[in-house]
Structure formats: structure tokens, C-alpha cells
Amino acid sequence: MGVTPIIAAPRDLDAEQHRDIERFERAIAQYLAGEIGEDVFRVMRLNNGVYGQRQGGTNQMVRIKLPAGTITPEQLDLMGHIADEFSRGWGHITTRQNVQVHYVELTRVPEVMRLLGAVGLTSREACGDTVRNVMACHLAGACPHEHLDVTPWAEAAFEHFVRNPLGQRLPRKFKINFSGCSTDCGQAMFNDAGVVAVTRTLADGSVEAGFRVYIAGGLGATPHPAQALEEFTTREDLLPTVEAVLRVFEQTGNRDNKLRARLKWVVDTLGIDEVRRRVLKVRHTLPASSSWPGGIPEIVQKVGDAPAGRSSTIDATAVGQGVAVQLTPRDPYGRWVATGVVRGAANGSVSAVAYAALGDVTSAQFRALASIQRELGADVRLSNRQNVVFRGLTEAQLPVLFERLEAIGMARPGAELARDVVACPGSDTCNIAVTQSRGLAAAIGEELEAEGLAEVGGVRINISGCTNSCGQHHAADIGFFGAERRAHGQAAPGYQMLLGGYVGQEQIHFGEKALRLPAKAAPKAAARVIRRFNDERTAGEAFRSWMDRVGGATVVAAGLQDLGVFPSPTEAPDFYVDYGETGPFVAEVGDSECAV
Secondary structure, three states: OOOOOOOOOOOOHHHHHHHHHHHHHHHHHHHHOOOHHHHHHHHHHHHOEEEEOOOOOOOOEEEEEEEEEEEOOOHHHHHHHHHHHOOOOOEEOOOOOHHHHHHEEEHHHHHHHHHHHOOEEEEOOOOOOOOOEEEOOOOOOOOOOOOOHHHHHHHHHHHHHHHOOOOOOOOOOOEEEEEOOOOOOOOHOOEOOOEEEEEEOOOOEEEEEEEEEOOOOOOOOEEEEEEEOOEEEEEHHHHHHHHHHHHHHHHHHHOOOOOOOOOOHHHHHHHHHHHHHHHHHHHHHHHOOOOOOOOOHHHHHHOOOOOOOOOOOOEEEEEOOOOOOOOOOOHHHHHHHHHHEEEEEOEEEEEEOOOOHHHHEEEEHHHHHHHHHHOOOOOEOHHHHHHHHEEEEEEHHHHHHHHHHOOOOOOOOOOOOOOOOOEEHHHHOOOOOOOOOHHHHHHHHHHHOOOOOOOOOOOOEEEEEOOOOOOOOOOOOOOEEEEEEEOOOEEEEEEEEEOOEEEEEEEEEOOEEEEEEEHHHHHHHHHHHHHHHHHHHOOOOHHHHHHHHHHHHHOOOOOHHHHHHOOOOOOOHHHHHHOOOOOOOOOOOOOOOOOO
């Protein structure tokens, strides 16, 4: 496939975005001249979506916001250009539907920002104590189970809160997620404001679609499940409700202790009933405010939010965590269809997943994806499992898409299979990561391939390089987070294994601690658990159900105890060197700036 030129029709930057970039450009010059202190500049840098790297100096990570994960061919082309011109030849899809590029020289960041603005994108408030990227289920508008298409609602929330004075200096970050149904592929249940589309039956027998808003969820070192604000929130009240939650957080969040500054800690302090009372009171008075976003947002009125993918047929494609995937076909195309295709029968649309291992996409792949999107006229979304989803396809286009993806190495069956390991960037670039989480993810993938377990379905593996859960290890069937271990008088890379995390049906179960492992033993531990699950589960049984049935995380961990022992440095020196490193392990942790 040919390489298409970038930005065929550049757009004028929004005036406000243009001022943002000019202001940041001046601030960079002032900072480098010593006229602005590090603390002040850090806030400005983070609010513009620019994050320092552990390499120090002027190496920067730029995080690009993709509201609802939506991306156009022009934007994909630009990602390829940025990856080549400003970074290392590839970009990284995050678990929050952003794209990150690393090793961007600080003085060149404004140039990247202008390029982004020309294709309708921004890095504004992708980091820092702000309202972060607004997420939505990657199947919104194409899911056979949805009650509403939440895509325009996520876009409306993004438009309302970006650069909004309410969200510029919050006590801590604030995350908003949307799901179109209780399956919760958008992961509303562990966010500050999680919105799930629901319906209710009115007195006259008619059915009204609206939302259930969950608040104060979060992962990190101390995970909290989100709690329902009220039973039903009307479409007209949705954005005022989310703004009211943000206002209460801005007023009551802990500004003295960053470790206890998220909304979940406000609920811990005040109680959910008091927080709920305050939010509903603020919402009641919002019509008198200058920022009241009441009524149906303009973008929703313009494009509509009908559940275009919804199907009532009994053979509608199952979606969500724990879905039973059976790889019976033997040919590569059939295997890809069996794992990566979702059909929304109501409008005949078909969606298919392009597998991006570890969320990494090369510049050539970005350009090829743009070309494929143009050729097929598809809608494309990034998923929170770091893959690329083509939507609005016909059945006849599936073989064409497979052929194009096969040519760029993205047609491997991956969705909802064990090989689809999610990982944060880890200590490769992150200031606060303890371990090389990406290296472990690759090693687990290799172990599963070697053991014939990579295509076991219905099991998710997530890895974080520290306790902060940017890799969302708490919500995975098998989760790992990095930690320093001491053995035989030496520091060594290690992981805590968790089992049984689950998000779905408006519930969340956080993974339970199983055992601590040497980093080099974690791949064998993952393979051993997956093999046992594969051998013992009943037909269609989810990982969490299997784990509970056999006795829980501690019982499963009992079969792994031999892997938790560190051999001596003489017996196995590699146990004291992290993945991708050449020297002895050192847990170098810098100042925390923000997390994904």
C-alpha cells in the first residue's frame, strides 16, 4: 500500500488553541533562560499534555487526546509523521485512548502542537491536575447491546471541559468514561465520573433512554469502586450532573496531600451520602451559573445518539471482559474473524480489531492504517486495550481488511485472547516506574506462544511498572505491578501478582493478591495459571468464576510457590537484571508528575 501525504487540507487553528501554543512557546523560552522556575513550568507543561521522561534533560513525552478514541485518516497520517520527525519511529496507544510519543525535544513541542491543531487534535489537559481525555466504549454506535450511542456525549463532555476554567487547577486529575450499556467496555466503574447508558420504563409504558452516573472510582495503590449517584439521570441533566461532580471535587478535594487528593478520598472523608447530597444541590443551582451546560448538547442534536448497533437477536456478538472466545477455525482469516469481529445487526454494520501488540504502532503502520481507513470508508477508534478498531464495515470488506492488516503485521488474532497483554510504558521512559513492564509483557507473550497458550480466550493480562495502575492491573484477570525486591543482599526486579479482577455488568472486582514473584519468573507464573484455567473451566466459564470455584486467589497461588523463590546471584544472575537492561537492577524512581 502506498504512503499517503500528511494533512491534505490543513485547518486554521482555533484562536484559543493558537493562544495556548504561543503562550507555551514563550514559557519554554523563559524556562530555558531561567526566568520561570521548575515548579511553575511543570504545571504549565503538564496542562499542555507534556510529561517529563526519566532520561531527564529536555526529552519529553507528548500525550495526544483522542476523545472517545475516534481518529481520522489525516490524524493517523500525522501520527506517523510525528513518530518519524519528532520521536523514535513509533507511537503508543494508552489504556485511556490517547496516543503518546516519546523523546520529543522540548523546544520542538510547539511545532507538534500546531501540527495537531491542523487536524483537529490537541494535547491540552492530557496530563496534570485537569479533566483528562474523555473516554468511551470503542464499539459505541456499533455495539449490539448498547442503549445509546455515547460517542457524541463523550465529544460534548470533551468540548465542554477542555480549557474550562473549572478544570485547570484541580486538587488532582479527573477522569470521565462513557459506556453504552451495562457490559461497560468503557470501564465506567473505576473513574471519577463513569457514565453508563440505561433505560427506564415510564408510567405510560414508554421506555426512556438516559444514564446512570457513577462517581469516585479509581485504581492506583488504593483502588475504589465507583458508586451510583442516582438511579437515573436524564439526557438533559447529564452534562450538568458531571459538572456538578467536578465542582464538588474542586471545592472539597485535598490540596495538601496529593496522595489523598482524588475524588475517591473525598468520599472516604465525607461519605457517599454527603457527596451525593452536595452534587445534587450544586446541579440544582447550575442553571444560574455562566457555565451551565443544560439541555441536549448541540453535537448530540446534530449527529444523534440512537443505538445504531443495537440488536435483539439471540446471536448478537458477545462483548466485554470474560467473553468466551473459541478459536475453532484453522485458517488465519477464520481465526481473525472468530476473535476480532463484532456484528451490530440492527444496522448491518461490522466492526473488526487490528491487533497492536503492547499498544505500539510504527510510523509505517500509522500511515497504512490511514490508507486502509480511506479505502474502506471506515470509522476507526482506539480501544482501552491498546488496539485499533475498524467500524461501519460490510461483510464483503472483511477479507480486504484482513489482507491489508496482514501486510502490516496487525492481523494476528489478539482481541480477548491471552496474547493481548496490556502494559504501561514502565521504566523505559516513566519517572516513577520501578520495573520494565513492557519487557515483562513481551516475555509473557513469548512464554504463552511457546507453551501453546497464546490463543486461550477470555483471559486478560495487564501489567503496571509500579502501584499506580496505569496498566490497569487491578481490573485484569491476571494483573502484575512492579516492585523492588531484596534477595541474597541484592536489589532485584519483582512483581506482585493479582488474580480475578473484573469490570462488567455495572460491577467491579479488584484483583486479589496472589503472591510476589521475581520478574524473571512472572512469565512462567502467568502461563501456569492460564493452563490451569484452560484445563479446568467449564464451557463458557469466566476467569473470575473459575477462580472462585477452585478456592480463590490463595489456592491458585499455592501452585506457584516454587516460582516465588529467588535463586542466588551466582546460580541465576539474570534474575537481578530487569528486562531490556544490561546492568544490575536499581530501583530509580523520580518525582511523580502524573499518571495515565
